[in-house]
Amino acid sequence: MDEAIRTLRAVRHFGPDPVPRTTVEELIDAARWTGSARNRQPWRFIAVTDPALRGDLSRLGSFAVHLAAAPLVLVLATQDNGFSDTEFDMGRVTQSLCLAAASIGLGSCPTTLHPASNVTRAAELLNLPPGLLPRHAIALGYPDPGNAPSPNAIPTGRLALPDLLTWRT
Amino acid sequence: MDEAIRTLRAVRHFGPDPVPRTTVEELIDAARWTGSARNRQPWRFIAVTDPALRGDLSRLGSFAVHLAAAPLVLVLATQDNGFSDTEFDMGRVTQSLCLAAASIGLGSCPTTLHPASNVTRAAELLNLPPGLLPRHAIALGYPDPGNAPSPNAIPTGRLALPDLLTWRT
Numbered sequence: 001m002d003e004a005i006r007t008l009r010a011v012r013h014f015g016p017d018p019v020p021r022t023t024v025e026e027l028i029d030a031a032r033w034t035g036s037a038r039n040r041q042p043w044r045f046i047a048v049t050d051p052a053l054r055g056d057l058s059r060l061g062s063f064a065v066h067l068a069a070a071p072l073v074l075v076l077a078t079q080d081n082g083f084s085d086t087e088f089d090m091g092r093v094t095q096s097l098c099l100a101a102a103s104i105g106l107g108s109c110p111t112t113l114h115p116a117s118n119v120t121r122a123a124e125l126l127n128l129p130p131g132l133l134p135r136h137a138i139a140l141g142y143p144d145p146g147n148a149p150s151p152n153a154i155p156t157g158r159l160a161l162p163d164l165l166t167w168r169t
Numbered sequence: 170m171d172e173a174i175r176t177l178r179a180v181r182h183f184g185p186d187p188v189p190r191t192t193v194e195e196l197i198d199a200a201r202w203t204g205s206a207r208n209r210q211p212w213r214f215i216a217v218t219d220p221a222l223r224g225d226l227s228r229l230g231s232f233a234v235h236l237a238a239a240p241l242v243l244v245l246a247t248q249d250n251g252f253s254d255t256e257f258d259m260g261r262v263t264q265s266l267c268l269a270a271a272s273i274g275l276g277s278c279p280t281t282l283h284p285a286s287n288v289t290r291a292a293e294l295l296n297l298p299p300g301l302l303p304r305h306a307i308a309l310g311y312p313d314p315g316n317a318p319s320p321n322a323i324p325t326g327r328l329a330l331p332d333l334l335t336w337r338t
Contacts, residue, residue, distance in 0.1 A: 002269050029330050047335070164212065167216045
């Protein structure tokens, strides 16, 4: 498990193979066991394969362009009730999903839809029930081996252990 | 991996064995590879074994009482810069930590410190640098096999797949 956590990387370039419906169901069926504050399970998932809809979603965030070419976009919607732990819990279930995806050979990349007007627009495009807000989406697909992650403005690597951990004994 | 994600449960009752320092370092060394928005890595970790400090922390949240008896409390501090994805990213790293802990036999239970005045108080108790806010903490220890999770007011179980997933094809 440590190795899976260490080696998980965002994948933004995918091959053409679709993600089978049963595979998506398997991912959700694992991730739904993720813990949440007061067991609220604030997450709902909308699996989007429709190319036009994926293209629309890809224009609703500064770092969402990869949603257009991903075979599948898993939109994460939350109950809009202002509970302070909702975003924290959405992060937990996202990590469960991305780790589960990697374990069966799928690449993934979470992204945030923003600003709020774009979240509202995404809810309209997805025809969501009132009160469900799609603030995050995960691109899913089989990694394109011929297309390594492209350089971008985001720094790479990670902080070292001594920069991260202190003790109170 | 799916099985690890499905079977992770919050553990609030621990045996007396301490969590070795090298084990905590191993957990952080895995979790530090978790992805975050713009690779900001907003997380810093404070490992607390001091019993008095754990007791103080256990009184700074409605569901924090289990921090007092845990052999180790891993406080998660964030940069207080108002970046909208910080809480989401803290949830991601928390899930990495709890899964990594379970894979080596450790039980864990995340909790939230609140309200804001208690977060400020925790920062004072931990003597954190300005700008670091300890909003979350994870109790860590070896599960007490003789002490099953006690019943409480929180509903158990999880929503079923059809309640969670819809499609747009």
